[in-house]
Amino acid sequence: xxxxxxxxxxxxxxxxxxxxxxxxxxxxxxxxxxxxxxxxxxxxxxxxxxxxxxxxxxxxxxxxxxxxxxxxxxxxxxxxxxxxxxxxxxxxxxxxxxxxxxxxxxxxxxxxxx
Numbered sequence: 361x362x363x364x365x366x367x368x369x370x371x372x373x374x375x376x377x378x379x380x381x382x383x384x385x386x387x388x389x390x391x392x393x394x395x396x397x398x399x400x401x402x403x404x405x406x407x408x409x410x411x412x413x414x415x416x417x418x419x420x421x422x423x424x425x426x427x428x429x430x431x432x433x434x435x436x437x438x439x440x441x442x443x444x445x446x447x448x449x450x451x452x453x454x455x456x457x458x459x460x461x462x463x464x465x466x467x468x469x470x471x472x473x474x
Contacts, residue, residue, distance in 0.1 A: 382455030
């Protein structure tokens with residue numbers, strides 16, 4: 361059994377910053393690929409950022425230059441640093457980790473007020 365626990369969401373004003381964390385525990389030896397997705401009300405879930413086992417990253421065009429994904433292999437943790445937040449970034453953010461299988465976190469709400 362693998363558990364992903366997300367934290368760091370909340371309410372922030374436009375232009376502010378938040379840092380999301382996703383900690384993997386249980387029967388997981390190593391995270392291969394880590395990613396963050398988000399889902400706004402009435403919209404489909406979309407990929408925000410992904411980091412490979414080698415550290416390569418890719419981002420949605422809408423967050424490039426503002427968000428940074430990183431990982432700490434020893435802590436089995438994936439982070440998402442979000443700067444210059446905009447109201448359109450408001451969504452539930454989900455952590456996705458690929459090890460032997462793919463796993464999802466429960467989601468953390470990020471609300472950006474204008």
